[in-house]
Each structure stands twice: as C-alpha cells, then as structure tokens.
Amino acid sequence: MQAQSDGPRYPTCLANAEPQIPIRTLLAGPIDWHCTDDPGRLKQLTVNAEAERVLVRFSIAAGAEQPRYFVSRLGEFASLTLAVGEGGGNWQVRSLSTDDVKGMPTEPSIIARLPSTRQASGQYVVIIDRPSHAPLVINSQLQDSDPSQDPAVQHGLLLIAILLGMVLLPIVFDITFYRVLRETFLAWHIAMAASFGLLLSVRSGIINALFDISIETWRVLLIMGLTVSIGSAMMFMRSFIEPGKLSGWALRAIPWIAVGSIILTGLHALSIPALRDVSTTLHMIGVMVPYLMLTFVILQAAWRRSRAGLYVFIGWLPLMTSSWGGIVTNFMPGVRPDDMLTAFYIGMLTEMIATAMGVGDRFMTLKRERDVARAEVSELDELSNSDPLTGLLNRRAIDARFDELRAEGYDTFAVVDLDHFKRVNDTHGHDTGDAVLRTVASILSQCPQCLAFRFGGEEFLLLMKGDQSEARAEAVRQSIPVRIAREVDGLDHMVTASIGLVVVPQGALPNSGFADIYRHADRLLYEAKETGRNRMVSERVRSFRRRSSDRRAAA
Known part of the structure; x- marks a missing residue:
C-alpha cells in the first residue's frame, strides 16, 4: 500500500461490520478490509459507505510524523470512534458523539483530535456508526495539525466575511427599489440574496466563527440552505425573466418543483430512522431535479435572447460550473468528491454582481415604462379636462x-x-x-x-x-x-x-x-x-x- 508522509493522509481501506460488536473485540478480530492504492477509488470498493457501521483504515509510513487530527465532510453519525494502534494488539480508543466534534470555520467539515499514544504503530482506524451519507466516510483524512489554525485560513475568514457582506448588500437596494416599484421579482431577489447569505455562511463554515451551533444544526442549515437557495433562485428567475422567454410548462412547474424539493430534502435533513435506506436518494432527487430545472431556465432564457436572461447567464455560469463540478466528482470513478469551494466563492461573487446589475437594469426599464404609462394617463386625463378646440379647461x-x-x-x-x-x-x-x-x-x-x-x-x-x-x-x-x-x-x-x-x-x-x-x-x-x-x-x-x-x- 502506498502511504503518505506529509500533508493530508487519506484512507486506504474500508470495511463493514456489525454494529453490536464491541469496539475492542472488533479491532482484535479479523476484519474484511477492501483496499486500494488510489484514494479516489474508495467509492468503487464493494463496501456500503452508508451502512450501520463503516470502518476506515489509514496506513502511516514508519518514521513519518504521526497525525493528530481526524477531519471529514460535515455529516451526522450515531458514534465516531478513533483508534490508534500501539503494536502488540493494543489500541488507544476514543469514542465521540456529534457534540464532541468541532466544526471547521472555513469549510463544511468536522474535526476531532486523535487519541494520544506513546508508541504509534502507524495503524489508524476510524469507526463510524450510522453515517448520514457516503462523503462523511469517503472524504475522511488525517492531519498533522488543526487546519483551522493555519494563518492562511484566518485570512480566508476575512475574505469570506467580505464576500458574505457583498452577497447580502443587494437586499438593501432591493428594499429601496421595492418601495418605488412593487414588482414580484424584487421580493424574490431579496429572498434569494438572504438564502444565498445563509448558504454561504454554512457552506463556508464561517457560521461556526459567528455562532456556537451544534453539528446537527449546522448540517440541517446546510441542507435546507442549499434547497431554499435553489428554490428562491428558480422563483426569482420565473418572475425576473421577461414574459415569453420561458416555456409555459416551465413556469407552471417551477413552484411545484421548489415545494417538492423542500419536502424531500427536509425529510433527509430530519434523519428519520424509517427512511434511512432511502434518505440519500430523497436528498439527491430533491437537489438534482431543481438543479436541472434551474440550468434549463438559464439556458433557455439566454437562447431566446432575454435581456434579463443574459445577466442571469453571465452571473450564474461560474456558480453552476462549480455546482455541477461538485456533483460530478461524487459520481466520477477515480476522483475524490470535491466541494470546489474556491469556484463556489467565485461563482457567488459573479452571481451577486451580474444579478444585481440585471435587477437594476430591469428596474430602470420597468420604471421608464411605468413613467411613460403615467405620462400617457396624465396626458389623457389632461385631454379629458380640456377643450380640444380652444385648449381651455372644461x-x-x-x-x-x-x-x-x-x-x-x-x-x-x-x-x-x-x-x-x-x-x-x-x-x-x-x-x-x-x-x-x-x-x-x-x-x-x-x-x-x-x-x-x-x-x-x-x-x-x-x-x-x-x-x-x-x-x-x-x-x-x-x-x-x-x-x-x-x-x-x-x-x-x-x-x-x-x-x-x-x-x-x-x-x-x-x-x-x-x-x-x-x-x-x-x-x-x-x-x-x-x-x-x-x-x-x-x-x-x-x-x-x-x-x-x-x-x-x-x-
């Protein structure tokens, strides 16, 4: 097996086990490991990464610095056991609940300190009971130090905070615009900007630096923040793009898709035991269907030469690229799942700028049309109050x-x-x-x-x-x-x-x-x-x- 000597250490083997077996008995007995030299191929192993109990093994090269932290994708679990082998069949074991792990402030990941040991053998096993989804297992890694304490990460927090402020800023202008021109798309843009602000704060992890929240609350906010963001974006585009530029069936379907998506992902977020076997599928449907509709709406509006759609297309292109890129990495063989956070941040920035410009442009267009209509009404009213022959009032x-x-x-x-x-x-x-x-x-x-x-x-x-x-x-x-x-x-x-x-x-x-x-x-x-x-x-x-x-x- 190929082992890593520095940087993040990735798993080399996965296994399933019965959840009722005591941890030390399990570690002492034979384990049916399924291994690969390529961490990107872990998801291709014949191991159920969402089973009742999943084991993850790391092999650290002799003489390499021993890792101190376990890091993985944000998710829910019944129990997380960190075991470090000391040789001779001895293990230092630490069992944790979701309340015992910490959320990362710059990415949707959790972190926990490994057990201390005086004589590490290079064998590290992580046992996850009832993982909520496969990325919690597949994205596991060991780190030599707490990544959140890296100075570069601290600087990244400042940039994320600035980006969050920029994402929320259009709400102020939308409220001002709405007082002048009560158009539905302005209300939906407010909802979209607010939900994007929530999504950015939870997906980046900065919410952990702002508030003391539990891992489970963070997970629910991330799931629902994504769903509400997609739903509000569809409703915004439905009201923002000019009449005649979107298919009638799409206009009728969007509200139903938005509601259905919230219901399906909500069921996944609640972690209902009876739905455990289908929870991930519900979540996938609840996200993929609105993503497909959102992509269709953006492309159709651009294809039909919608002026508003052009702003939407330019703004959403990087964001949709990062979103679809993240989805593809979850299914592509030989590639580790990737959140593509940097591309996500760039997409958020371009979407905010382009959509705000589009809203401003549409506002001015509608305001001009309203002013012309009012002028015509005023002219007609003036004509009705005046004598056409002499021009005097009547x-x-x-x-x-x-x-x-x-x-x-x-x-x-x-x-x-x-x-x-x-x-x-x-x-x-x-x-x-x-x-x-x-x-x-x-x-x-x-x-x-x-x-x-x-x-x-x-x-x-x-x-x-x-x-x-x-x-x-x-x-x-x-x-x-x-x-x-x-x-x-x-x-x-x-x-x-x-x-x-x-x-x-x-x-x-x-x-x-x-x-x-x-x-x-x-x-x-x-x-x-x-x-x-x-x-x-x-x-x-x-x-x-x-x-x-x-x-x-x-x-």
Whole structure:
C-alpha cells in the first residue's frame, strides 16, 4: 500500500461490520478490509459507505510524523470512534458523539483530535456508526495539525466575511427599489440574496466563527440552505425573466418543483430512522431535479435572447460550473468528491454582481415604462379636462378642483357668452366660428390672475382672484369685439359678448358648491341678455337662496 508522509493522509481501506460488536473485540478480530492504492477509488470498493457501521483504515509510513487530527465532510453519525494502534494488539480508543466534534470555520467539515499514544504503530482506524451519507466516510483524512489554525485560513475568514457582506448588500437596494416599484421579482431577489447569505455562511463554515451551533444544526442549515437557495433562485428567475422567454410548462412547474424539493430534502435533513435506506436518494432527487430545472431556465432564457436572461447567464455560469463540478466528482470513478469551494466563492461573487446589475437594469426599464404609462394617463386625463378646440379647461376640470381653487383665493365667477354667435356659424361657416372661439379663448387666457374654461358652444367661464375683478372682467369683455375684428377675417359685423358676474368672498357661502354659484352667475348673464346684450351684470353677495335655474332663452 502506498502511504503518505506529509500533508493530508487519506484512507486506504474500508470495511463493514456489525454494529453490536464491541469496539475492542472488533479491532482484535479479523476484519474484511477492501483496499486500494488510489484514494479516489474508495467509492468503487464493494463496501456500503452508508451502512450501520463503516470502518476506515489509514496506513502511516514508519518514521513519518504521526497525525493528530481526524477531519471529514460535515455529516451526522450515531458514534465516531478513533483508534490508534500501539503494536502488540493494543489500541488507544476514543469514542465521540456529534457534540464532541468541532466544526471547521472555513469549510463544511468536522474535526476531532486523535487519541494520544506513546508508541504509534502507524495503524489508524476510524469507526463510524450510522453515517448520514457516503462523503462523511469517503472524504475522511488525517492531519498533522488543526487546519483551522493555519494563518492562511484566518485570512480566508476575512475574505469570506467580505464576500458574505457583498452577497447580502443587494437586499438593501432591493428594499429601496421595492418601495418605488412593487414588482414580484424584487421580493424574490431579496429572498434569494438572504438564502444565498445563509448558504454561504454554512457552506463556508464561517457560521461556526459567528455562532456556537451544534453539528446537527449546522448540517440541517446546510441542507435546507442549499434547497431554499435553489428554490428562491428558480422563483426569482420565473418572475425576473421577461414574459415569453420561458416555456409555459416551465413556469407552471417551477413552484411545484421548489415545494417538492423542500419536502424531500427536509425529510433527509430530519434523519428519520424509517427512511434511512432511502434518505440519500430523497436528498439527491430533491437537489438534482431543481438543479436541472434551474440550468434549463438559464439556458433557455439566454437562447431566446432575454435581456434579463443574459445577466442571469453571465452571473450564474461560474456558480453552476462549480455546482455541477461538485456533483460530478461524487459520481466520477477515480476522483475524490470535491466541494470546489474556491469556484463556489467565485461563482457567488459573479452571481451577486451580474444579478444585481440585471435587477437594476430591469428596474430602470420597468420604471421608464411605468413613467411613460403615467405620462400617457396624465396626458389623457389632461385631454379629458380640456377643450380640444380652444385648449381651455372644461367643466370637468373645475368640478374636480373647485374646493382647491376657492382655497387659493378665486372668488369671482364670470360667465361669458358671445352674442348672436349662431349668426356667425350660419353666415360664415363653422371654420370662421371656430376661429372666433379660439380668439376669445386667447383673450381670456391672457387675463392675469384668471383661469379660463370653455363650457360648450359659445359659453365660457372666467374664474378670477385679486382686486378689482369686476373692472378687469369688463375690460376683457370690451376687448373681445376689437380682437375678433382684428384677428378673424371675413366677418361683416361686430361679435360682442355679455357677462354675468358674481363675487363670492371667502367664507361668505361655506356650504355652497360650484353648481350653486354657477347658477347665480348664469342668472345674471340672463339679465344681461334680456337688457340688450353687449354688457355685464354683476353682483357681490354674502348669501343667496338656492333656486331652480332661470336659464336664458336662446342667445
């Protein structure tokens, strides 16, 4: 057998044994070892690495420094026995539970100190009862010193802490974005970033430097952290990638796959005795199926030229490469299972950067689309509040803003009506009539401290504030025929205007609405028409009795 003299010492032999046999009796008796010179081929040996009891043997060369620590992949076990041979059939034995081993702060591994011996024979046997999965056996190794105390490892902790902060940082921006644009993909990106932060902290082992947790809790967090990360990533991509870029069946299947994955891996994490024989299979299905779906979604979005999918593809390529690489090493003959942690860290970094950029890009795209939609709605609303011929506001606009305008000091209501306007249309045509109406609208719009409205036909409303509103309204009325004669060609008579004006000071009529004041001004306009037209009738009131409209006769 080839033995190692420095660095990690890997197993050379595996065996199964009945769990009821006492440890020292087992060590003293014959053991059916299955051996190989290549540690990468241990998983090909005809030994069940998930049996009730599994024995792992290490052979250390004579004269080589004797190892002091046992290190292996994070996992659950009923009992871990470390035995060091002293020669002559004597063994130093140390039996441990999961509470007696320590978690590594920089990788998903456990570590335990080997028994002390004065005369090591180079024979080391590790007996694992009820290992939760094969990598706990296959990835066993002996070390001369505690790897977690290596200065390089301590520096690695700082880098992992920085990476963890970067992975969690997008949550802050997502929350800010979500307050502006309540899109589902932002909520799922928050969930994905949080679950990735959990996965990074447990898979790297840094959680052991931050919290005092048991091996079993760490194992459950690692299993569920991976599953929740994959599930939230699928749900994020489902809502993030543009409509039409993913197959309908995939969109429908993703939530079911996510839920099913959590259930299957949850059963594995609980270590239910009745499910021990199928627990690893459940876990494999619970991880592989969503991994395959996630890979399909990323590739299909990129193939269909999704803009969001491009960011996802770039960001996830290193992460998926490391993930699939780790999976392949668990099945490839002659290769020891490898967590590919360095590639995993690089993948986490690229995924965080690219996905955050994609989220920002998608946010800005959706925000622009929303702003355009709002502008269109605002434009439509403005059009619905304005007269298309003159551009003045219409009756709908003043109904919606009456209380606001009154509070701003508008206290004078002047109803303006053109005299004998029907004659203009009948004699000169509607084009000339429209030109007259536009000229009147221009005159009213130029009145300072006034708002002009067209109420239909030849009727306008001038809403005024400030001093001397009656005199200003009269000046506007007198300017109408002059401006029309100057600006509208083809007329053979003067087009005059009549005004009914009412001044309602602030607080004078607190319970009156626009309709009440308009009816009063309209009645005054009727009086102006009845008394000869081309004049203004005004009134300053403190209160008036509501009455039915005295609508004027034909103008």
